[in-house]
Amino acid sequence: MPKLLEVGKLCASYGATQVLYDVDFSLEAGHITAILGANGAGKTTTLRALCQTVRTSGSIQFEGQQLVGKATESVVRLGVAHVPDGRGTFTALSVEENLRLGAYTRKDKAGVAADLDKMYQRFPRLKERRHQQAGTLSGGEQQMLAISRALMLRPRLLLLDEPSFGLAPLIVNEIFGIMRQINSEDRVSMLVVEQNASLALDLADHAYLLETGRVAISGPSETIKNDETVRRVYLGI
Amino acid sequence: MEGFLHQVFSGLATGGIYASVALALVMIYQATHHLNFAQGELAMFCTFIAWALLQAGWPYWAAFFATICASFILGLLIQRILLRPFEKAPVLTNVIVFIGLLVIFNSLAGWIFDYTIKPFPSPFPKDAWYVTEYFSGHEIGSVGVTLCVLLVLYAFFRFTPMGLAMRGAAQNPDSARLVGIRVSWMLAVGWGLAAAIGSVAGMMVAPIVFLDPNMMSGILLYGFAAALLGGIDNPWGAVLGGFIVGVLENLLGAYVIGTELKLTVALVLIVGVLTLKPSGLFGKVVVTRV
Numbered sequence: 450m451p452k453l454l455e456v457g458k459l460c461a462s463y464g465a466t467q468v469l470y471d472v473d474f475s476l477e478a479g480h481i482t483a484i485l486g487a488n489g490a491g492k493t494t495t496l497r498a499l500c501q502t503v504r505t506s507g508s509i510q511f512e513g514q515q516l517v518g519k520a521t522e523s524v525v526r527l528g529v530a531h532v533p534d535g536r537g538t539f540t541a542l543s544v545e546e547n548l549r550l551g552a553y554t555r556k557d558k559a560g561v562a563a564d565l566d567k568m569y570q571r572f573p574r575l576k577e578r579r580h581q582q583a584g585t586l587s588g589g590e591q592q593m594l595a596i597s598r599a600l601m602l603r604p605r606l607l608l609l610d611e612p613s614f615g616l617a618p619l620i621v622n623e624i625f626g627i628m629r630q631i632n633s634e635d636r637v638s639m640l641v642v643e644q645n646a647s648l649a650l651d652l653a654d655h656a657y658l659l660e661t662g663r664v665a666i667s668g669p670s671e672t673i674k675n676d677e678t679v680r681r682v683y684l685g686i
Numbered sequence: 687m688e689g690f691l692h693q694v695f696s697g698l699a700t701g702g703i704y705a706s707v708a709l710a711l712v713m714i715y716q717a718t719h720h721l722n723f724a725q726g727e728l729a730m731f732c733t734f735i736a737w738a739l740l741q742a743g744w745p746y747w748a749a750f751f752a753t754i755c756a757s758f759i760l761g762l763l764i765q766r767i768l769l770r771p772f773e774k775a776p777v778l779t780n781v782i783v784f785i786g787l788l789v790i791f792n793s794l795a796g797w798i799f800d801y802t803i804k805p806f807p808s809p810f811p812k813d814a815w816y817v818t819e820y821f822s823g824h825e826i827g828s829v830g831v832t833l834c835v836l837l838v839l840y841a842f843f844r845f846t847p848m849g850l851a852m853r854g855a856a857q858n859p860d861s862a863r864l865v866g867i868r869v870s871w872m873l874a875v876g877w878g879l880a881a882a883i884g885s886v887a888g889m890m891v892a893p894i895v896f897l898d899p900n901m902m903s904g905i906l907l908y909g910f911a912a913a914l915l916g917g918i919d920n921p922w923g924a925v926l927g928g929f930i931v932g933v934l935e936n937l938l939g940a941y942v943i944g945t946e947l948k949l950t951v952a953l954v955l956i957v958g959v960l961t962l963k964p965s966g967l968f969g970k971v972v973v974t975r976v
Contacts (some may be wrong), residue, residue: 526866549850550854553850554865607727
C-alpha cells in the first residue's frame with residue numbers, strides 16, 4: 450500500500466516558540482488516522498503545518514509532492530482540505546455561497562452542481578438554510594457546513610480539527626457517523642485531531658499520540674486503545 | 687420652489703460622483719481595513735490619461751473605456767509592486783505609503799501635463815432628449831453612469847465566482863486561503879477595481895470642476911464624508927451617503943452658508959459622524975472582546 454502522506458522531522462514554530470519537534474508520521478490512502486493528545490501538545494499545529502499556515506521545517510511528502518515551502522493556496526489545490534479549529538465559516542455569506550467557495554478551485558461546473566446536491570442530501574438541514582447567512586447557523590450546523598465546504602474541493606485528504614468541539618453528544622454522533630460514511634463511500638482519507646480520545650479511537654484505523662510536540666505512541670487504534678498509559682491518562686478507564 | 691428642486695437635482699448629480707469615490711474607498715477598506723488617501727489623486731491621474739487620449743484624437747467612449755482598463759491595470763500594479771511589501775505592516779506605515787502615493791501622483795500629473803487648468807469634454811450633449819428643466823445633460827448622464835457602475839459591480843460581486851472569492855477573501859482571509867483563493871491577488875484586483883471606479887468619477891467630475899492636478903482634493907473629502915456617513919464597511923450605505931452629501935452640500939451652500947463654505951459641510955459631516963455615530967448610518971457596529 451503506497452503512503453498518501455509521509456512526514457519526516459517536522460518542526461513548527463510560532464515566532465520564537467517552537468511547538469513541534471521532529472515529528473514523524475505517515476498516512477495510508479483511504480484510512481482514517483487520528484492525532485490524540487492533551488491541550489498544547491501540538492495537534493492543531495500539526496494540521497496547520499500540513500497546510501503551511503505556520504512556519505515549518507522538515508519534510509511533508511504528499512503523493513510525491515513536497516509541501517514544505519509551498520503557499521497554503523497551492524497545498525489546497527493539490528487536494529488537501531482543512532476544516533480548521535473554529536470551523537472557518539464565512540459568516541456573512543450564505544450557506545450556499547460557503548459551499549461554492551469550497552469548490553472555488555474546481556472548473557467542472559456540472560461536477561460542482563452534483564456535489565452541491567450531494568451535500569444537501571447528506572445534510573438536509575443545510576438545504577433548508579441554503580440562503581441563510583452562515584453566521585446564524587447553530588454550532589452543529591456550522592460544523593456540517595465546514596465539512597461540506599471542505600468536501601466540495603473533492604479532496605484527496607481531509608484534515609479535521611476537533612470536529613466534536615462544543616457540540617452536544619447527539620450531534621457529535623451524527624457528525625462522526627457521516628464522517629465514517631464519507632470515508633467509506635467517497636474514499637476520502639482523513640486526519641482527525643481530537644481531544645475526545647475514545648471517540649477518535651472508535652473512528653480511526655490508526656492513531657498517533659502527541660506529547661509536548663513529539664510523537665509518544667503510535668499504532669493501530671485497537672492497540673492504542675489497550676495501551677496501559679493511554680487507558681489511564683486519556684481514556685480514564 | 688423651482689430653484690429648490692433645481693438645487694436638489696444638481697446635488698444628486700454631484701452626489702453620484704461622491705458616491706463613486708466613496709465606493710472606491712469602501713472597496714479597499716473592506717479588503718484591507720485601510721482608507722486609501724491616494725484615491726482622489728489616482729482618479730485625477732487617470733482622468734489625465736483620458737484627456738491625453740482625447741487630445742490624440744480618440745473618440746470619447748473609446749477613450750473612456752480605455753481609461754477604465756488602464757486605471758484597473760494601474761491600480762493592480764500599485765498593489766502588486768508598492769503595497770504588497772506592506773501587507774503585514776502596521777496601519778501607520780500604510781497611511782504613510784498612501785500619502786506618498788498622493789504626493790507622487792499629484793506631482794507626476796503636474797510634471798507630465800502641467801498645472802494649467804484644462805477643459806474636459808462631457809459626452810452628454812446639452813440638447814439631448816433626456817435633458818429636462820431640472821437636469822442638464824451632463825448631470826443626468828453622470829447619474830446614469832454612476833448607476834451603471836453600481837449595477838456592473840453588483841452583478842460582479844453577486845454572480846461571478848471571482849466576485850464571490852473576493853468577498854470571501856475580504857471577510858475571512860485565513861479561510862479563503864484554505865479553499866484555495868489567492869488572497870493577495872484578490873487584494874490587487876480590489877485595488878484595480880477601486881482605481882477603475884475612481885477613474886469614472888474623475889471623468890464625470892472633470893467637465894464640472896475642470897481638469898487640473900488638484901481637482902480631486904475637495905471631492906475626496908466629500909467621498910470620505912459619504913463613505914463615513916453611509917458606513918465605511920457598507921457599499922450601499924456609501925452610495926446612499928454620496929447622494930445625501932451631494933444634496934446636503936448643495937442646499938446648505940445655496941440657502942445657509944454660501945458657496946465659499948461648502949467644503950466645510952464635508953468636514954463637519956466627517957467630524958460629526960465620527961463623534962456621534964462612528965459606524966455610520968448603515969454600518970456594522972463591531973464589538974471586540976478584549
